[in-house]
Amino acid sequence: MTSQTRVHIVSLGCARNDVDSEELAGRLEAGGFVLVDEPTEAEAVVVNTCGFIESAKKDSIDTLLAASDLKGTGVTQRVVAVGCMAERYGTELADVLPEADAVLGFDDYADIDAKLRLIMSGAHLEAHTPTDRRRLLPLAPADRQEASRMVSIPGLGGPDDLPAGLAPASGPRAPRRRIGGGPSAPVKIASGCDRRCAFCAIPSFRGSFVSRPASEIVSEVAWLADHGVREAFLVSENTSSYGKDLGEIAALEGLLTDLSRVEGVDWIRVSYLQPAETRPGLIEAMCSVDKVVPYFDLSFQHAAPGVLRRMRRFGDPESFLGLLERIRALRPRAGVRSNVIVGFPGETEEDIETLIDFLGRARLDALGVFAYSDEEGTEGLRLADHVPEEVIAERFERVSDLAALLVEERAQERVGEHVRVLVESIEDGVATGRAEHQGPEVDGTCTVTQATSSLAVGDLVWGRVVAAEGVDLIVREEQPQ
Numbered sequence: 001m002t003s004q005t006r007v008h009i010v011s012l013g014c015a016r017n018d019v020d021s022e023e024l025a026g027r028l029e030a031g032g033f034v035l036v037d038e039p040t041e042a043e044a045v046v047v048n049t050c051g052f053i054e055s056a057k058k059d060s061i062d063t064l065l066a067a068s069d070l071k072g073t074g075v076t077q078r079v080v081a082v083g084c085m086a087e088r089y090g091t092e093l094a095d096v097l098p099e100a101d102a103v104l105g106f107d108d109y110a111d112i113d114a115k116l117r118l119i120m121s122g123a124h125l126e127a128h129t130p131t132d133r134r135r136l137l138p139l140a141p142a143d144r145q146e147a148s149r150m151v152s153i154p155g156l157g158g159p160d161d162l163p164a165g166l167a168p169a170s171g172p173r174a175p176r177r178r179i180g181g182g183p184s185a186p187v188k189i190a191s192g193c194d195r196r197c198a199f200c201a202i203p204s205f206r207g208s209f210v211s212r213p214a215s216e217i218v219s220e221v222a223w224l225a226d227h228g229v230r231e232a233f234l235v236s237e238n239t240s241s242y243g244k245d246l247g248e249i250a251a252l253e254g255l256l257t258d259l260s261r262v263e264g265v266d267w268i269r270v271s272y273l274q275p276a277e278t279r280p281g282l283i284e285a286m287c288s289v290d291k292v293v294p295y296f297d298l299s300f301q302h303a304a305p306g307v308l309r310r311m312r313r314f315g316d317p318e319s320f321l322g323l324l325e326r327i328r329a330l331r332p333r334a335g336v337r338s339n340v341i342v343g344f345p346g347e348t349e350e351d352i353e354t355l356i357d358f359l360g361r362a363r364l365d366a367l368g369v370f371a372y373s374d375e376e377g378t379e380g381l382r383l384a385d386h387v388p389e390e391v392i393a394e395r396f397e398r399v400s401d402l403a404a405l406l407v408e409e410r411a412q413e414r415v416g417e418h419v420r421v422l423v424e425s426i427e428d429g430v431a432t433g434r435a436e437h438q439g440p441e442v443d444g445t446c447t448v449t450q451a452t453s454s455l456a457v458g459d460l461v462w463g464r465v466v467a468a469e470g471v472d473l474i475v476r477e478e479q480p481q
Helices: 015-030 054-072 084-089 091-096 106-120 141-148 202-206 214-226 251-259 280-288 305-310 317-330 349-362 389-413
Strands: 006-011 044-049 078-083 184-188 231-235 267-270 295-297 335-342 366-371 418-427 430-435 446-449 460-469 472-477
Touching: 006 015, 015 044, 015 078, 015 106, 015 184, 015 231, 044 054, 044 084, 044 106, 054 078, 054 084, 078 084, 078 106, 084 091, 084 202, 184 214, 214 251, 251 267, 251 280, 267 295, 280 317, 317 349, 335 349, 335 389, 349 389, 366 389, 389 460, 418 446, 418 472, 446 460
Parallel strands: 006 044, 044 078, 184 231, 231 267, 295 335, 335 366, 446 472
Antiparallel strands: 418 430, 418 460, 430 446, 460 472
C-alpha cells in the first residue's frame, strides 16, 4: 500500500453520523490517505453505518454489499464497516456479512489510519466486540468531563497534532475534513443520552450523555466559517440536556450567545430537543439571540399520556400545545418539526385518536411518522400487549397520510410570508435552498424565482412566498418593507 491509497466514505443515517464521517475523513487524510468522491475510484470503501431501526439497518447492509460488489472491478480492494451498526453488533455483523473485510467500533477511530493500512495489507483484524458504552463513564454527570477524555467518543475531540487546515486552530481539536461541502454543516455539541426511552437502543451503543466544552464548539464553528459554512446545525442525541455535566443549567443559552459572535456564520440551528427539558429560558434565547433561527425540533413521539408513560416519556396534548403556544407567542412564524411512533405496545384506538387530534391542532411544519418495531435490548421488546403487525401497518398509513396533508396545509399558510433563503444549489439558473423554518434535507425546500440579482451558493436572499408545492415553497426575490 502506498501513502496515496484512495478512500471513499459512505455516510448513512443522521447528521450526527455525518460529523463522525468527517472526523474519519480528517484522520485518514492526516494519515496520508486520499479522499475521493466516487466509490468506483477508491481502493478502500468505508461505510459509516446506521443502526437505529430495521429500515436503517437494512440500508446499511445493502450499502456494504453494493460496495463489496465493487471488489470485482479491479479498483476497490477492501470494504470496511464502521459506525453505529458496527458498534452495536460488531462480531455478529462480521459473522453474517463476510463480504466486509473489517468491522470496526468507535474505539478504533483514534487510529483509523493505522487500522486501514493493516487492512489494506491483507491483515485480519478481529471484529469489534460490542459493550454497553453507558458503563464507560461515571453515573454522575458532574464526574464525566474528565473521564470522557479517556473514552473514544466520535466527534467530541481528538489529538492536537493535525496538519493545518484540517481542524480548528486552538483548543482540543476534533479532526474534521468536509465531505461534499455546502453552506450548511452539522456540529456535534454533545454525545450519548441518559434517557431510557422504552423503544430506543441508542444509549447502549452511543453511551451516557456528555457535553462538549463550549470553547471547542466555538473553535470548530469558526473553522467551518473559514471554509464557507454559513449555517451551523447543532446536533446531539439530546441537545436540551447540554451543559448538565458542566454544572451550568443555562449552558446552551450561553453557547448560542457565544456562537452568535462568530464572524461568517449567519444561521445557528438547534436540533433534537426533548419537550420535557425545553426550558422557558431556552425558548427565549432561541427566539431572541442574534443568528439563532426560530426553528424547534421537538421530539413528541406520541400525545396519549398512557402511551408516553409506557415509552418512559412525559407529556400530554395540553402540555405540548402549551409549549408550542409559548414559542409562537415570541416568534409567530417559527418552524416546528417532530416525530411520532405508532403501534407502541399497549396503544389503543383511543390513543390513536388522541394523537390525531393533537396533530391537527399542533400546526407542525414537518412530521416524521414511524411504525413501531421491536429493538434488541430495549424495554419495549419485553412489554405486554404488543399491537398486531397488521394493525400497526394500518395506523401507520392512516397517520402518515394525515401528516402529509397537515404539513402541506401548513406550507400553504406560509404563502404571502417574507422569508430569508439560504441558497444551497443552482441549476440552469434556478436557485434552491431553505428558509429559516426548514431544517437540512428533511423539511422541504424553497425555489427562488424571478431573481433580481445574480445568486451564488451560500447567499442569503429575501423573498416572498408566492406558492407551495407540497411542503416545498416557491419564493419570489423581494426585500421586506
